[in-house]
Amino acid sequence: xxxxxxxxxxxxxxxxxxxxxxxxxxxxxxxxxxxxxxxxxxxxxxxxxxxxxxxxxxxxxxxxxxxxxxxxxxxxxxxxxxxxxxxxxxxxxxxxxxxxxxxxxxxxxxxxxxxxxxxxxxxxxxxxxxxxxxxxxxxxxxxxxxxxxxxxxxxxxxxxxxxxxxxxxxxxxxxxxxxxxxxxxxxxxxxxxxxxxxxxxxxxxxxxxxxxxxxxxxxxxxxxxxxxxxxxxxxxxxxxxxxxxxxxxxxxxxxxxxxxxxxxxxxxxxxxxxxxxxxxxxxxxxxxxxxxxxxxxxxxxxxxxxxxxxxxxxxxxxxxxxxxxxxxxxxxxxxxxxxxxxxxxxxxxxxxxxxxxxxxxxxxxxxxxxxxxxxxxxxxxxxxxxxxxxxxxxxxxxxxxxxxxxxxxxxxxxxxxxxxxxxxxxxxxxxxxxxxxxxxxxxxxxxxxxxxxxxxxxxxxxxxxxxxxxxxxxxxxxxxxxxxxxxxxxxxxxxxxxxxxxxxxxxx
Numbered sequence: 001x002x003x004x005x006x007x008x009x010x011x012x013x014x015x016x017x018x019x020x021x022x023x024x025x026x027x028x029x030x031x032x033x034x035x036x037x038x039x040x041x042x043x044x045x046x047x048x049x050x051x052x053x054x055x056x057x058x059x060x061x062x063x064x065x066x067x068x069x070x071x072x073x074x075x076x077x078x079x080x081x082x083x084x085x086x087x088x089x090x091x092x093x094x095x096x097x098x099x100x101x102x103x104x105x106x107x108x109x110x111x112x113x114x115x116x117x118x119x120x121x122x123x124x125x126x127x128x129x130x131x132x133x134x135x136x137x138x139x140x141x142x143x144x145x146x147x148x149x150x151x152x153x154x155x156x157x158x159x160x161x162x163x164x165x166x167x168x169x170x171x172x173x174x175x176x177x178x179x180x181x182x183x184x185x186x187x188x189x190x191x192x193x194x195x196x197x198x199x200x201x202x203x204x205x206x207x208x209x210x211x212x213x214x215x216x217x218x219x220x221x222x223x224x225x226x227x228x229x230x231x232x233x234x235x236x237x238x239x240x241x242x243x244x245x246x247x248x249x250x251x252x253x254x255x256x257x258x259x260x261x262x263x264x265x266x267x268x269x270x271x272x273x274x275x276x277x278x279x280x281x282x283x284x285x286x287x288x289x290x291x292x293x294x295x296x297x298x299x300x301x302x303x304x305x306x307x308x309x310x311x312x313x314x315x316x317x318x319x320x321x322x323x324x325x326x327x328x329x330x331x332x333x334x335x336x337x338x339x340x341x342x343x344x345x346x347x348x349x350x351x352x353x354x355x356x357x358x359x360x361x362x363x364x365x366x367x368x369x370x371x372x373x374x375x376x377x378x379x380x381x382x383x384x385x386x387x388x389x390x391x392x393x394x395x396x397x398x399x400x401x402x403x404x405x406x407x408x409x410x411x412x413x414x415x416x417x418x419x420x421x422x423x424x425x426x427x428x429x430x431x432x433x434x435x436x437x438x439x440x441x442x443x444x445x446x447x448x449x450x451x452x453x454x455x456x457x458x459x460x461x462x463x464x465x466x467x468x469x470x471x472x473x474x475x476x477x478x479x480x481x482x483x484x485x486x487x488x489x490x491x492x493x494x495x496x497x498x499x500x501x502x503x504x505x506x507x508x
Contacts, residue, residue: 003042003099005092009194011043017189017216018048019196020059021209026052028217033190036102036336037327039375045189048217053225056213057181060152061231063210064179068149075175076126081202082171083119086112089198093163093191095328100190101162102335102377103290104327115167115195117461118477125482126175137503140496147486149177150257154232156183156223156247158239159338160293160398162191165261168465168476169236169485174211176485178234181213183226187338189216227251234259234485238295241396241422241470248472259484260472261465263396264424266447266456267300267417269439270311271410271430274304275453279429280314282455283402286427288322288334288381289457292400293342295471296425296449296457300393302413305406312404315383316362324367324378336377337399343377346399349392350382353403356390363400394420410435418446424467425449425456448475 017031018024028047035042048056067075086093094109103111131146155169162184170180184192196214203209215222227235227250236259237247244262251258268286270279286298303311327335337343343366350364363382381400386393388405407413417426426447428439436452438444448467449459459465464479466472475481501507 005095008092009096010197011190011194013043015043015045015193017045018052018056019214020056031186031189033100035099036338037376038372043190045216048215053215053222056215057231059210060179060181060213063208064152067208067211068177072126072129076123078206079119079171079174080123082199083116085198085202086116093194096194097191098327100188101159102327104332104335107290111164114164118167118171121461122171122175138500142493144491146489148489150485150487151233152179152181152231154181154226154235156237157185159185159187162188163195165238172482173485176482178485179211183215183222186219230254244472259474259476261474262472263422263470264295265299265396265420265422266296266425267302268298269413269417269428270303270307271435272304272306273431274429278453284318286455286457287402288400291334291337293398294457298402298456300403302405302407302416305408308406319362319381319383322381325369326373334381337379339377342398343379345397346379349397349401353384353392356392358384358386360384388416414444421470423447423469424471427451427456429453
């Protein structure tokens with residue numbers, strides 16, 4: 001793979017792990033970034049120490065105190081320029097996502113497009129940070145509600161979306177008047193460095209480079225510092241439910257806010273009248289896209305018994321044509337897992353499924369590739385026929401494993417769908433209006449995202465993204481998700497010559 005694009009993105013053989021208006025010298029341990037497709041070293045990063053972290057957060061806080069005074073439409077104009085910079089470097093940044101994270105190239109470009117899209121969304125939102133006007137119960141009084149910048153936002157991102165999730169947070173935080181401190185995954189630090197290099201010229205030209213503060217350091221060390229840091233009133237965390245539970249507790253102890261985007265165990269219900277020409281491609285992309293490493297990946301397919309055999313037959317035929325290999329090759333559909341531990345977790349999940357009566361219909365073994373890809377973390381996507389009542393299907397495995405289960409009555413399908421502890425994304429394929437609307441009703445899907453006749457994976461930025469239960473309840477991206485990056489203030493103005501009290505209270 002030609003890596004000339006690394007120079008365009010400012011990636012060198014060795015890189016600093018801290019930016020706070022300028023790249024800082026760092027003195028922590030070295031972190032190596034290796035391609036999951038080959039195992040080859042891409043570059044090394046000198047990580048930040050706790051003392052260097054403190055300098056970075058102080059710089060971000062100082063930038064916030066000035067940035068909050070900039071009118072919101074002007075903040076939006078600067079975000080517009082950031083979006084243009086991302087457009088200019090979309091190809092190179094998308095290729096880096098593919099190289100460092102392992103997504104196929106179409107998905108790498110698609111991730112950068114998400115960052116561009118949320119920048120565009122935020123520009124419009126910068127002129128629509130609406131409050132409310134309310135009627136007072138007291139004569140000659142006016143009441144209103146307005147929104148003010150919140151502060152410095154800590155953004156902790158996962159490896160699977162190393163650019164887009166930061167952008168979901170940062171673009172909205174910027175137009176709301178906030179600064180950001182970004183701690184990326186240690187598996188994808190170069191994507192964070194490259195993204196920072198793209199956006200920093202816009203911010204530096206305005207004297208606000210530290211709004212895009214970046215700290216790469218030991219995950220537990222820097223993550224815990226952020227969770228305990230009162231200078232950050234909001235922590236946005238993307239990762240596992242297990243780690244998210246600890247993040248929530250630590251931040252709550254200091255009365256901070258959290259946006260939690262945690263585990264997903266997403267299901268598609270295939271009803272008896274489903275259009276299989278739509279359902280099968282959705283299952284395939286949902287289960288195999290990003291090698292099953294999306295939080296919205298399809299983990300479970302709940303099929304009406306009348307279609308179960310046909311769905312299995314078609315799905316196995318499709319899986320037989322999946323090309324596994326170099327994610328930068330346009331013909332590849334399934335790239336590598338992020339590391340060896342992910343492969344081991346897939347093995348454990350399949351072993352548990354077999355022990356609980358599951359039958360692996362295809363895949364599950366390592367995909368042995370030759371040449372430059374010999375050291376890559378490649379597996380064959382697995383399809384498992386599974387009994388509904390099993391512990392394995394209640395667990396999220398970040399790998400291309402999909403469980404097929406059968407149902408007879410629609411209420412049974414809904415119960416199976418909602419039985420897992422996660423609640424992120426969901427889908428039903430049906431041409432029956434009553435079933436579709438039931439799925440979207442309060443008694444239907446218990447997920448934050450519920451779709452009809454499209455898959456579980458691939459959310460647009462216009463709607464709020466997030467889920468319920470052990471998915472954490474956070475919301476990012478579109479709709480009114482901007483409100484979490486601001487503080488609400490209720491104002492009452494008395495323009496009379498009297499001082500009446502609320503509720504008609506007489507005092508004195």
